[in-house]
Structure formats: C-alpha cells, structure tokens
Amino acid sequence: MATEPLGVEVLAFHVHHGLSPNAEAWVAHCEQQCRRWARRGLLIRLCVTRLEARPTQGESVEAWARRERYRALRQMALEQGAHIVLLAHHRLDQAETVLIQALRGGGVAGLSGMPRETERDGVRWLRPWLARAPEEIAAYVRRHRLRHIEDESNAEPRFARNRLRLQVWPSIERAFPAAQTTLADTAAWAQEATACLDELAALDLSAAASAKGLFVPAWLALSVVRRSNVLRHWLRGQLRQPAPASLVTRLMDELGGAKQGQWEHGRGRLRLHRGILSWTPAADEPVWRADRETSLSLRHAGRHALPGWGGHLVVSRVDEGGVPLAWLGHVELRSRSGGEQFQAGIGRPPRSLKKQYQAQGVPAWQREGPLLYSGGQLVFVPGLGLDARVIGLPGQPLVGLHWEPSTAG
Template sequence: MSSSLDTHLMLAPLPQHHQLWLALSGGLDSVVLLDLVVRYCQSHYQALGETQRQRQAQSQASGSSSNLKVPALKVIHIHHGLSPNADQWALHCQQLCQDYQQRFDIEIECQVHRVLLDKSGNIEAQARQARYQVFSDALQQDDLILMAHHSDDQAETLLLRLMRGAGSQGLAGMPQQRPLGKGQLLRPLLNYSRQQLEVYANQQQLRWVEDESNASLEFERNYLRHQVMPLLKQRWPSTNRALSRVGQNLSDSAELNRDLAELDLEKVRQGDNSLCCQALTELTQIRQTNLLRHWLQQGGMPELEQKQWQIVFVEVIAAREDAEPCFDWGGYQLRRFRNRLYLLKPCKDDLSQAQTSKIFNNPPTYHLADLPLGAEKLRLILPGGEFVLCSMKYQPDQETGSACKKPVLLSLPNEGYLELRYRQGGEKICLLKRGTKVLKKLLQEADIPPWQRQHLPLLWWCNPAGKERLIAVADLWFEQDFISSDGAQGWRLNWQPD
C-alpha cells in the first residue's frame, strides 16, 4: 500500500455536514481514524463553513480569527461493560481526546455511553445494535458520524452473511455511506486493510488498546478473522479486493432490485401506504418477495427469515377473504383487511388499551370561555396525537370569484367545554344531508381497519347543563349543527396522530 493513507482524508473533503462525530472504541482502527480526522479538521478549517466559524469566533474572548479553534469534533465511546478493562478503555479514549485537543488546539468533546446487554443472548448482535442505537440517537439533522471499518471488516462481514444465507442486499456488505438517524454514517477507511492502518499507527507512534475478547474463537467474527481469513489470504493474497468486488457487484444488483420494487409499488400501493393484495398477487412470486422486502424495510420491520416469509405468503396474503390475519415480527405487525396489507409500527396497538380507561374517567377538557381572545389556533392533546384547530373562513378564488375547495369548518359555541375521548361503543352523530348515523356503521362503510377504529379520537361538546353532543370523529365526520355556514369564520380541524 502506498503512503496515501496519511493524506487520504486531507485530500478528500468530507461530505457537507452540520456536526462531525467519530466512533472511538480505543482500538487500533478507531485510533488511526481519530488521528486522521483531527489532522483533517485542522487542515480543512476554512472549508468547514462560515456559520461554524462565526459561532467559534463568538466563543473566543479575543475575537481574533488567528486564535480561533476549529469547530468541535464530538467523539462517542461505547462502554459495553463486558470486560474488566472497560473502565480503563473509556479513560484511555477520554485522555486521547484531551491530548489531541491540546496538541492541535481544537475543541474535542468525548462522550462515554454505557449500554446494558443480556449476556445470555447473542452478545455480538446485541452490542452492535446497542452501538448503532446510541449513534442514531446522538445525531441531529445533517450530522455526520465516521466509523473506522476497513477492508478486512468488509470481507469478514460478507463471509458471515454468506454463511447465514443472505440475499444480494445483505451480501452487498457495508456501504461506504448511508443514512443513520437524522444524519449520515461514513466509513472513510473502507478501502484500506488493517495491515495498512497498523503501519500508519506505528509510523505515528499512536497508542491503542487491545480487547482481549478479540482472541476468543467463541465469536463468529473472530473465528473467521483468525482461522479462515489467514488461509484464504495465503492461497489468494487478493482476497479482500476480490470480496470487495463481489460486494460491489451484489450492491449493484440490490440497487436494481430496489428500482424494480419501486416500479411495482406504484401499481400496488394505496393512498394510505397499504398494499392491494389482488394487485400484489398478479406479480410473479419473486417480484412479490422483492416488493414486500423493500416495503417492509422502508417501514422499519427487521429482515424476515425464510420461515417467516412462508408465513406471510400462506397465512396472511393467501388467507380467506373475510379473515383478518396478523403477523408479528420484531415488534411490528403485518395485517390484512379487506384485500389490503397494512404495516403497523411497534406499540401502536397498545395505545388505547393502556390509556383508554384513564381517558374515559378523566378525559382532556377545554373550556371555551377560557380561550384567549382572538385565538387563531387551538391544540387539543390526546395520548396518541392531537387535534389542531385553525381559525379561518372560506376564501373566494381571486381570478374566477368562485369559492375554493371548501374544507369543513366547525362553529364552536362561546360556552360549555370540549372533551376528547376514545370510542366506548354506541356513539351516534348527525351528518349533513345524511341524518343520524351510528358511528360503528360509518367506520365499517368507510373500510377503516378495526385496529384503527379504537384510536380515532372523538370530539364532544358539553353545555353548562351537562348535555353532550358528539361534534367530530377525528377529521372524518362532523355534526351538522356545528358546521360553519358559507363565508363565516370557523375552525378547521386536523387530526395529527403520533
């Protein structure tokens, strides 16, 4: 390898970002990356943005640009608590950051995050999931976090996934850059080997720690690293490069699959992001799987295993027409209702069960007489979402003089109070030109899935004498006597679920 590693980051500007982060374990790889990034920050100070420079300038008492520090680098160390040396590793990372801050006169904030793991489960998977969750939670909009994965890591990852029977998307390996939380994750050393990083570290006389667990063959990645990879490299010295090419080819294939899935989704997806089962089954089996994998991944559901795919196709999609099957996986639910597939995120179904009784006994109440004079917006909060009421009136079109498409506006009395509740059963509402309707019947006619019906908020008006009337069901149906007349001021209601 050429000596270009020491100038790699300094020659190739990082993607635009708001705050730069770095994941630091204290091992060789991340210490090398820390050294490179600190030098990068110093040499690229002028390129890091006028806004950040001004912010730094204001923090300097002298106000002199010659004394400015570069924008802060934030470093995260994950304390897994698995090793008796974990506390020393955390201290080592903090000391490293302090040393670099003094040597290069830049601001470095080192954060140590402790995570709890279940030692009876898969420690490798838990530790990885915990790390990425901390990173995701820390990143704000347009932040960038750097990780020190290298080509040996990439090769090991590909082989591990191959042995687990992964498809083209999994075998594409670790991407150089991908979204993470509100920001982006970048692996700038992915094209360099661990040996090259070690040469650089020795040249720069860097200090790093060795995790004793890295020698344990009990862990799958260590077994590959110490038993399998040396044999492969002995027979094929270019193993890393070859596996990298394989990963890139499979990444291209996975991208084509995603493009095809998006084209199929246009034909199958409904306005509420559900899928039409009839349109889905008109595709070939392999395209159905490709489409569903892409759609479920977009929704956040963990990757399904072979047995789970069989359940989805046989027990959910192919279930009888009047059935309402539900498939649970990783906290998510895949449901079918009236020829449509719905993906529900975790905890959504538990909302009303956990809080409905409290709402029934003590519903959120808003006294109309207490509204601020001239108020233009009301927010009525209910666990699971909020009603937003905006004061407005119908505006005629300036060119034609005709009325714009009219939203339904509510006319609220000046007395009494409003209450928000969930359904209890037996509710009725009088609709304009349709008369009194039972809410249960309306929900059925509108094809609203059963699991959504219990989450629809009901807005009630109660007069001073205690008489109550249901005046709105979410933002779907409205009591006719409370609808504003043409040209009159009213309240536009919008239900915004969590």
Template sequence: MPVSLLPADYAGDTALRSPIGAMFSSLSGGPRQARVAVALSGGADSAMLAVHAALALREVPGVALHCFHIHHGLQQTADDWCAHAHRLAWGLGLPCHSLRVQVQARSGKGEEAAAREARYQGLARLARQQGVSHILLAHHLNDQAETVLMRLLRGAGPTGLAAMAANSERDGLNYLRPWLDIERSRILAAADDYAARTGWAPVQDPTNIDDAYTRGAVRRRLAPVLDERWPAWRTILARHAHQARELDDLLSDVAAEDFARLDAGTEKTDFSLAAWRALSAPRRVMVLRYWLRLHGLRAPTAARMRELCRQLDGVHALGHDRNLRLRHEQHLICCVRGRVKLLPLNDNQETL
C-alpha cells in the same frame, strides 16, 4: 503541549494513504470546508487510519479532520484506551472527542450486535455535535471477507453477501471505508513501523479473538483452517462481495422504481397495500427490503420476510379484518385502511 506523533519526514505507507487522499479530494471541492472524522478505537487498524488521514491532509488540506472515540465500558482497560486514543490524536494535531455509551443487549441481539449499534449511535451523536458529515472507518479486506463468511452462514442471500460498502449512509451520515481492498497484514506492518518511529503502539482488544463472539470465533477457529487449505480465501470472498454489491445496486434501482409506484406518503413511512400486491412475489420482497433500508433498518430474516408477506397478502384490502402488527427492530409494521405503515415502537404497544 502534546508530544508530536507525526514526524515531518514520516510519509507512512502510500498504499494506505492514497485512497484516503482520494476521498479527501472528492470532498474538498465544495462551497464549505468538509468536516470529516476518523472513528478511533486505539487499535492498530483505526490508529493507522488516523495517522494516514493526518498524512493525507498534507496533500489535501481542504478538510477539517477530527477523531471520535466511543467508550463502550465493556473492558476494565476502557478508560486507558480512551486516554491512549486521545494521546494519539493530540500528537497528530487533531481534535479528539469521546463519548461513553451504554451497551444493552435486547430484542434478541447479543452483546456484539448491541455494542455495534451503540457505537453507531454514539458516532452519530458526536457528528451532530461537531458538524461532521463524513466518518472514516478502518474496515479492511480481512473484515470484509469475514463479514461475507458470517452472512453466508446466516443465510443472508445473494445481496446480503455484498457486505460492507466503500461509501454508505446511516443516520444522515456518510461512512467511508477506504481500505476494503487492503490486507490487514499491510496495516499491521505500518503499525509496527510507526511504533518504532514514534514509540506510540496500538492497544490490543482481547475480544477480537474471543470465540465467545461470532467474529472472534471466525478468526480463531475457522480462519486458520481456511488459511491452510485455501490461502486466498479472503481475496475470493471480497471479490464475491464486490459482485454481490453490483447485483444489489441493480436490484435497488428496480426496487426504487417499484416503490415510486406505490403511492408512498411524504415521509415514505407508508405505502399502498393494493399497489404492493400488484407486484410479482420477488419484487414484493425487494421493495420491502428497499423500504426498510430507506429508514436505516436491516432486512428481516428470510423466515420473517415470508411471514410479513403472508400477512400482508392475507389482510383485507382496506385493512379492517385483522390487526397486523409485526415488530421489526424498534419499529412496528402495520396495516391501516389499506396503507402499510412503519411506526416507532412504544413500550406499551403489543406485538406479534
């Protein structure tokens, strides 16, 4: 029998528990019991998310809650972290499912981006196995501010600064982030209190402050300077993210209306080149971003987007005068007989 890690008299932090409970309430009214998972790494953030999700079940019992642990195999202690996460889940009375993934940096991506991609793929696989439709992520206000800053430095553009959404869809799953307005200091305080009450303490991932990684460099090099000069920078950047999200939603509505007029195919993997050319230049870009997002792909960089638009603008109306084949992530964007198409990339296909 696992040792209980959810004392009957333990209520946790109301500010952390309430937004999770609100999400559970919105999911529990359907005809079937909602199946939700917590992405549990074993660190302080995800551990407190699992704890407060278990507490929220006391108030909103109409949810089947699981824990998912992704084993990246990048640290010598990864096996111990996996076991530690399982102990917490079992102590909370929650089923825990783990999956080891292979992290392979490719297509110009570094290890950080490759690990994130492998993590999402692993979560999607576990969700399919367990019939889970929603996954809780422990991203908080500090994460949001760092993401805005990194995207700003990469030239992501106004809508790119929207950063993370409280509710987003990927691979047919809904990802929920109930803590985007919560400072990490509050989560760490809750973790300290929980450790004092139960003896279970979260793991420490050294890569979180390793400046060999982009986010680690922000935390170790930039954040201390910003904290000293502009103490409220995280809240300000999170506010920018919210405003950019509203702008992105508005532009997405416009792009959706434009895309509906492009004579898209049934699977929405192709559309009319001539209809796309009838749009103004800014709306061409917006509809391409919208199209790629429909298929779970990120927008290209500004330079690659300009190149894509240039090539689409230069190709013959029937697509016979040149062979446009532009690679984007693991797909090809091509033009065949006046149709712009998105195709899965095969290893033997040549790309520009």
C-alpha cells in the same frame, strides 16, 4: 489548525465503551500518541466519548457496542463540524462480514458486506483500507514503529466474529488461500446486485405504493420475484430496518387471498383494509385507561386532552358545516354500545355506526375514541365526524371536531 499539505484539521475519535477493565488505559494511550504526533508537528486533536448506558439483559454485547459506537462517533463528528469519518475496516473484516451474513441468511443485501463509502445521518463514512490485507497494515505499523494496543476481547470466542476469526478462518485460508480476495469480490458484486434491486423496487413502488400504504392489487400484478423484492423494500422503509424473513414469507403466502387482516411485529402492526397494506408503529397505538372522562365542557377552540381515552379532541372554528359552539357547553363522552344511529348528511336517513363505517371505508383501528353527546343527541363520532342533525346555520359561532389518538410513551 490547518496543515500545509491538505489544509484540513484531523480529529481522532475514541469511544470508551466501559466494558473492559483496561478502557481507561486505552484513553491514556490515545492521549499519549496524540502528544507524540504533536511534538513532531502533526496536530491531531483527540475527542473521547464515554458511554453511560450498558447492554440490557439478554442483549448481544457485540450488537450493543457497535450501535452505540456508531452513535457516539456520529455525535462527535457533528459536534466538531467533521463531515467525514474514516473507519479502519480491512479486507479480512469484509470477508468475515460476508461469511457471517451468509450464515445468518442475510440475502443479497447481507452479502454486500460493508460499503467503501456511504452517507448516513449527516456524516460521510469512508473505509479507505477495505481493499487492504491486514498484513499490509501490520507491516506499515512495524515499519513506522507505531505503538498500538490489542483489545483483549478479540481473543474471546463467545463472540461470533471472534469464533469465525479464531476457529474457522485459519482452516478456510489453508483450503482456499485466496479466500479474502474472492469474498471481497463477492461483496462488490452483491453491492451492484443490491443497487439494481433497489432501483427496480423504486420503479415498482411508484405504481404500487403511496403515503397510504402498499396497494395490494397492483402488487399482485407483479411477478413473484418482483413482488418479493418490492415487499422487502417497502417493509424496510416502514420498519426502518430489514424485515425478518419470516414476516416476508408469511405476507407473501397470505396477502394474495386476504381481504382484511393484520400481522403483528415487534415494532408495530401491519393492517390490510380495502386492498391497502399499511403500517402502524407501536408508538402510534392508542393508549387506553380505565378512568376515562365522562363529560367535557367545550367553550373555545383548541386541543382538549382526554388521557383516559388515549387522545385529544381538536376543536376548530369554521364558517359553515360545523356544530354551534353553544351545543358543547356540556357534552357526554360515551363508548359504543350498539344501536347508535348516525346521519351522514342532511336529507339522508340515519343508519347504524357499523353501516356508516363500512360505507365510508373507515378501518377498524380508526373507529376508536369517544362518542360525543349533547342533551341526548349524538354530536360527533371519530372516523365519521359530525352528525348532520347538529350542523348549524351560517352566521352562528360554529366549530368543527376532530379526534387525534395520542402516541404511547
């Protein structure tokens, strides 16, 4: 369905949140409006998504509705092959966003408000009315006699944005008539500042971070303000959301004097080991069960699930440096009990697991998993590998072993 002037198909997206008793009436209104336009030759196709989920107990209804609305809009856009979604935010929305973010301590990124244009999750999001006053939009609606519906929840003061709009904003405009414009300008300047800070953080991260994590000695070589900026930037990449100010403050205070350490966060755990700060999501933590397996028969290569130990033992064929497969017909699985001796290489003396872990720089969270024994001989240790005393000669059927922790469901 192409129109002559632009040669594009226009879609109308509506999200039925299931929160209002009038929600079905709103869908009917959208259907009627599209039919009226169709009679005038404006072919606009309506797509509706009804949300099935509901906010969890204690969850902000505002935050839930916003998150689910954007998710539904994105899904409809991708399903319909639409690459651009137009949003109706205007200048007052932007001013309110800046104020709310300032009151919540959102920092420079928060003061940036809403971007006029952004590309995220395969969809280009545009806000063409962001510089328009709501009065201009209302005048257009009246002039063209467009029927519209006011969401009754807009008058509900228990929502933060409504409280600001209904109770605070009238006083601000009386005292500062140009508040909409000046706060929108503030957002534009903050967006420029945020972009500069992001570029600076990217330069600093190229020298202070890698796939392994944040290299703390290089990070400490930066000035305090650049240190804070790059830490926020790195954490945002790990957490997939802005880091809480309390976490940033704590790391800024504690990282400089720490050699080892860990910091819990709701989504996972930060760990410092040998100068590298790494992030482990909660879903990557090992899952343990009381009924751990005590024996195993390994007669072929492949991944062998050990749910009691929270992972898989991976057996792979190798030409050299492996253990003879015949050794693994019956192996025992044991936890560390202390006193175990591991030989890291042929001709090297056996040493305690603790010393071997320290010598090879294996962090504590990579030492978990079962020890494998065959005929009383230690064969394999997670984080260290095969004991040198079980390495077979070339020409024999040899295999290598590797321990993979599972992700929590």
